[in-house]
Amino acid sequence: xxxxxxxxxxxxxxxxxxxxxxxxxxxxxxxxxxxxxxxxxxxxxxxxxxxxxxxxxxxxxxxxxxxxxxxxxxxxxxxxxxxxxxxxxxxxxxxxxxxxxxxxxxxxxxxxxxxxxxxxxxxxxxxxxxxxxxxxxxxxxxxxxxxxxxxxxxxxxxxxxxxxxxxxxxxxxxxxxxxxxxxxxxxxxxxxxxxxxxxxxxxxxxxxxxxxxxxxxxxxxxxxxxxxxxxxxxxxxxxxxxxxxxxxxxxxxxxxxxxxxxxxxxxxxxxxxxxxxxxxxxxxxxxxxxxxxxxxxxxxxxxxxxxxxxxxxxxxxxxxxxxxxxxxxxxxxxxxxxxxxxxxxxxxxxxxxxxxxxxxxxxxxxxxxxxxxxxxxxxxxxxxxxxxxxxxxxxxxxxxxxxxxxxxxxxxxxxxxxxxxxxxxxxxxxxxxxxxxxxxxxxxxxxxxxxxxxxxxxxxxxxxxxxxxxxxxxxxxxxxxxxxxxxxxxxxxxxxxxxxxxxxxxxxxxxxxxxxxxxxxxxxxxxxxxxxxxxxxxxxxxxx
Amino acid sequence: xxxxxxxxxxxxxxxxxxxxxxxxxxxxxxxxxxxxxxxxxxxxxxxxxxxxxxxxxxxxxxxxxxxxxxxxxxxxxxxxxxxxxxxxxxxxxxxxxxxxxxxxxxxxxxxxxxxxxxxxxxxxxxxxxxxxxxxxxxxxxxxxxxxxxxxxxxxxxxxxxxxxxxxxxxxxxxxxxxxxxxxxxxxxxxxxxxxxxxxxxxxxxxxxxxxxxxxxxxxxxxxxxxxxxxxxxxxxxxxxxxxxxxxxxxxxxxxxxxxxxxxxxxxxxxxxxxxxxxxxxxxxxxxxxxxxxxxxxxxxxxxxxxxxxxxxxxxxxxxxxxxxxxxxxxxxx
Numbered sequence: 055x056x057x058x059x060x061x062x063x064x065x066x067x068x069x070x071x072x073x074x075x076x077x078x079x080x081x082x083x084x085x086x087x088x089x090x091x092x093x094x095x096x097x098x099x100x101x102x103x104x105x106x107x108x109x110x111x112x113x114x115x116x117x118x119x120x121x122x123x124x125x126x127x128x129x130x131x132x133x134x135x136x137x138x139x140x141x142x143x144x145x146x147x148x149x150x151x152x153x154x155x156x157x158x159x160x161x162x163x164x165x166x167x168x169x170x171x172x173x174x175x176x177x178x179x180x181x182x183x184x185x186x187x188x189x190x191x192x193x194x195x196x197x198x199x200x201x202x203x204x205x206x207x208x209x210x211x212x213x214x215x216x217x218x219x220x221x222x223x224x225x226x227x228x229x230x231x232x233x234x235x236x237x238x239x240x241x242x243x244x245x246x247x248x249x250x251x252x253x254x255x256x257x258x259x260x261x262x263x264x265x266x267x268x269x270x271x272x273x274x275x276x277x278x279x280x281x282x283x284x285x286x287x288x289x290x291x292x293x294x295x296x297x298x299x300x301x302x303x304x305x306x307x308x309x310x311x312x313x314x315x316x317x318x319x320x321x322x323x324x325x326x327x328x329x330x331x332x333x334x335x336x337x338x339x340x341x342x343x344x345x346x347x348x349x350x351x352x353x354x355x356x357x358x359x360x361x362x363x364x365x366x367x368x369x370x371x372x373x374x375x376x377x378x379x380x381x382x383x384x385x386x387x388x389x390x391x392x393x394x395x396x397x398x399x400x401x402x403x404x405x406x407x408x409x410x411x412x413x414x415x416x417x418x419x420x421x422x423x424x425x426x427x428x429x430x431x432x433x434x435x436x437x438x439x440x441x442x443x444x445x446x447x448x449x450x451x452x453x454x455x456x457x458x459x460x461x462x463x464x465x466x467x468x469x470x471x472x473x474x475x476x477x478x479x480x481x482x483x484x485x486x487x488x489x490x491x492x493x494x495x496x497x498x499x500x501x502x503x504x505x506x507x508x509x510x511x512x513x514x515x516x517x518x519x520x521x522x523x524x525x526x527x528x529x530x531x532x533x534x535x536x537x538x539x540x541x542x543x544x545x546x547x548x549x550x551x552x553x554x555x556x557x558x559x560x561x562x563x564x565x566x567x568x569x570x571x572x573x574x575x576x577x578x579x580x581x582x583x584x585x586x587x588x589x590x591x592x593x594x595x596x597x598x
Numbered sequence: 599x600x601x602x603x604x605x606x607x608x609x610x611x612x613x614x615x616x617x618x619x620x621x622x623x624x625x626x627x628x629x630x631x632x633x634x635x636x637x638x639x640x641x642x643x644x645x646x647x648x649x650x651x652x653x654x655x656x657x658x659x660x661x662x663x664x665x666x667x668x669x670x671x672x673x674x675x676x677x678x679x680x681x682x683x684x685x686x687x688x689x690x691x692x693x694x695x696x697x698x699x700x701x702x703x704x705x706x707x708x709x710x711x712x713x714x715x716x717x718x719x720x721x722x723x724x725x726x727x728x729x730x731x732x733x734x735x736x737x738x739x740x741x742x743x744x745x746x747x748x749x750x751x752x753x754x755x756x757x758x759x760x761x762x763x764x765x766x767x768x769x770x771x772x773x774x775x776x777x778x779x780x781x782x783x784x785x786x787x788x789x790x791x792x793x794x795x796x797x798x799x800x801x802x803x804x805x806x807x808x809x810x811x812x813x814x815x816x817x818x819x820x821x822x823x824x825x826x827x828x829x830x831x832x833x834x835x836x837x838x839x840x841x842x843x844x845x846x847x848x849x850x851x852x853x854x855x856x857x858x859x860x861x862x863x864x865x866x867x868x869x870x871x872x873x874x875x876x877x878x879x880x881x882x883x884x885x886x887x888x889x890x891x892x893x894x895x896x897x898x899x900x901x902x903x904x905x906x907x908x909x910x911x912x913x914x915x916x917x918x919x920x921x922x923x924x925x926x927x928x929x930x931x
Contacts, residue, residue: 105709112664184675189666191675241709260718261879262789295788295877299772303780304787444890477656477892484660495665505665515667 089281089577089595094289097591098301100315100447102294106243106258108228109181109190114337114496118314118588119292120228122253122266123164127155127174128225129276130584134393134498136225139276140169140250141209144225150216150537153224155209161274163231165248171203176232178211178224186240194223194501216535218542222499226585250274252285252592263293266591278583279593286578286595305330305571311596312572312579314588318376318449324571334379334569335581338390339496340506341383342450344439344457344561345518351489352435357417359558362437363403364410365465371456372564375449383562386503386550390586393539394500396547403555407464414465428466436468437461437489442479445493448566454492457563483518491518494566498585503546504530506560507553519559525552629913636909643905644697647898648690654892658682661892662706680706697902703895707887712899715884720903722790723880726803726872727865729796731858733804738812738854743842746819755816759809767868771802771875788877799876803868807861811854818850825849851922859915866904 101115108117108124127141136144141155161169178201184191197217204210211224230249237246245255252275253266272284293310295301301313302320316324316332325332346353346362353359372380384400414420419428419435428435439454454471461467470489474482482488493516495502508514508530509522526549533545553559568588572579578593660668662676677683681692696703702712741759745751762770778798779787786795822828823846831841870882881900888896919926 104707107709110709184672185679188676189663189668189672192667192669192672259879260715261722261873261883262877293788293877296874300775300787300875300877303775307780307783307787309779309787475656475890476661477654480656480660513667516665
């Protein structure tokens with residue numbers, strides 16, 4: 055504690071001095087005064103990275119800290135457009151199969167290597183190799199036929215066939231310095247794995263914290279950032295605090311400057327207090343939904359699937375579980391992705407217990423047992439929701455219980471919930487012996503939809519409804535093979551109506567979101583445009 | 599763990615001219631016996647963990663593929679990388695061979711070297727559990743000595759102990775944090791940096807153990823205070839506290855030591871929750887994540903290290919009996 059106090063005092067002294075110096079130079083002063091150089095920041099985060107290699111790390115919750123070190127070819131705009139970053143521009147050939155990126159010529163990795171076309175090519179070819187990237191090699195990179203450097207600054211990526219989401223993937227791949235691939239740390243990540251970012255990994259204490267220092271040579275921020283040149287902060291520490299109440303307490307007692315992951319109960323506390331700032335952003339990708347198994351148990355019958363969706367008043371459930379701090383979801387992807395999300399589906403279904411009971415009567419679930427559940431031929435109407443224990447977060451266990459209560463009360467459906475370990479989860483997924491799996495994911499540009507709705511054997515690796523209607527494959531193939539955004543929007547809109555309203559493959563519940571609460575001293579905290587994850591510490595500064 | 603049952607001590611011959619020699623002999627034979635049985639315990643821990651993880655649901659290759667598309671190339675690469683294409687018995691023997699050479703392999707999930715992972719996390723956990731043990735012993739001895747045989751203090755202490763025993767350590771940790779860290783700002787919330795960051799975690803982990811031991815110790819003290827020797831000591835004019843501390847505590851401590859030895863194992867598993875609440879590094883979270891993710895190399899290494907700790911602890915408990923009770927030292931083995 056002494057140590058913390060001490061560093062705070064030291065930091066405060068630094069601010070005082072640098073504020074004096076900079077107030078004379080900085081013309082574009084914000085309402086809170088000009089940004090202050092220097093200082094150190096402590097950020098309480100929920101999730102510890104499994105690996106610090108951004109290619110192998112699949113945890114969205116840890117991207118905020120990896121992004122301090124690793125950068126991408128293009129940045130995204132709020133509405134999903136692309137802006138220069140490490141690349142000054144890109145071109146797509148007329149046949150849609152060749153992507154050419156032109157690189158900046160002034161970028162160096164923190165180990166001193168220059169960012170050139172060969173370095174970028176190394177990243178793409180390495181990622182294609184399953185010996186390096188494991189299962190990531192079967193993702194979007196598998197569409198890549200060849201990557202080559204045309205000259206020092208030009209990278210050409212050619213695809214096997216047109217794949218619309220490719221630009222999202224290629225422009226968003228974190229570029230690692232070529233020398234890193236020879237390090238023994240390459241898979242776990244570490245100080246030898248370097249990037250071009252505004253901070254440099256200094257120290258990682260497993261189970262405790264990760265510490266970054268400023269990269270003084272940094273000069274290539276994208277135009278989405280609020281300033282140019284090196285980061286304001288001298289250093290930033292991310293401390294791992296997995297309990298949300300502990301994070302909140304650490305913030306209120308001044309032991310950390312900001313936290314991410316604020317529970318619905320604590321959100322009001324920070325939002326309504328002028329001593330703190332609070333902001334949240336909806337995630338991208340498929341919302342948290344119950345995927346209803348079309349190949350096993352009662353949910354094979356579309357009437358049962360529709361009945362479950364009709365039975366439950368999701369708005370009321372969300373209000374009681376999250377105190378109104380979460381947003382209702384309606385479709386197959388997040389409303390953030392305005393290029394692909396058809397909002398006309400909102401409020402067009404659900405909360406109709408009468409319809410629900412009619413459907414169940416029609417489906418033959420007419421009798422009731424002693425506990426009030428519907429039965430057919432002596433069998434209870436049971437839908438088993440399988441949820442991996444490791445992914446229970448954000449009070450989803452409470453949410454599922456609330457759904458369970460409503461399903462019983464409104465329609466006599468027995469919604470049982472099984473929390474299982476990763477091994478059992480894998481087995482149940484593989485055998486398809488489950489009533490429903492609850493899941494969300496975050497890829498953008500339709501990749502999220504492909505994973506959930508392509509047939510299992512054809513890329514639908516998390517197709518938990520196990521739906522294989524030929525329409526799905528047709529629409530998804532057509533959408534992926536055109537670069538015409540209007541056409542893609544229409545195709546996904548049709549798929550959305552089909553999947554949610556006609557077939558009830560999925561029951562969308564809520565949009566997961568990220569939250570940041572910070573002491574009022576912390577300035578410049580934001581979410582990434584479009585991808586909506588918390589932004590790196592580049593623009594963050596501490597006012598006096 | 600086999601702990602010698604102190605109930606047999608009454609049958610042992612008392613006093614002997616060659617007490618010291620026998621004591622040494624007994625000590626060494628016990629240590630040697632312990633090392634031998636310790637090795638067997640370690641081997642059993644490895645083998646059982648290996649077998650149970652094979653039996654547990656979930657194919658490791660599928661697990662490592664995760665949400666991605668499982669293509670044959672990916673599966674082959676994963677099998678090759680982790681040596682999963684060998685028959686199980688070969689994988690098992692190869693593993694035994696490697697750990698004999700100090701190589702615990704690489705974590706499937708964390709992708710890092712298991713030996714350095716475990717070593718980096720072992721020390722914070724040992725610090726936490728030892729500090730918790732100190733808390734438990736200090737609490738138990740103080741509470742028992744001060745309240746044994748005294749009507750009202752005894753009732754109050756028993757009530758407090760009952761509350762502590764039945765308080766989940768998760769909740770106790772949050773309450774301690776709320777009061778002493780968030781409100782009074784006396785101790786830091788998280789990490790493993792200095793002594794002050796150890797205080798609250800040690801209290802939240804150690805108090806409930808202390809409460810259990812205290813009840814047993816008090817009972818023992820009360821029995822000892824009824825013994826004729828207590829009257830003798832009193833007649834010497836000793837103060838009540840001296841009687842309790844210097845004479846009765848030793849008699850009362852045998853069952854308490856046995857119990858503590860057993861419960862220390864519980865401290866190791868209780869450390870999981872404490873580490874999580876306090877954001878401390880340690881084996882606890884590593885273990886839980888490894889088991890949930892079926893991260894075989896980590897689980898096996900944790901099994902070996904925890905078995906090692908158990909063996910060392912139970913040996914220490916056995917040795918402690920010898921020091922506490924002179925009658926045990928003369929026992930022929």
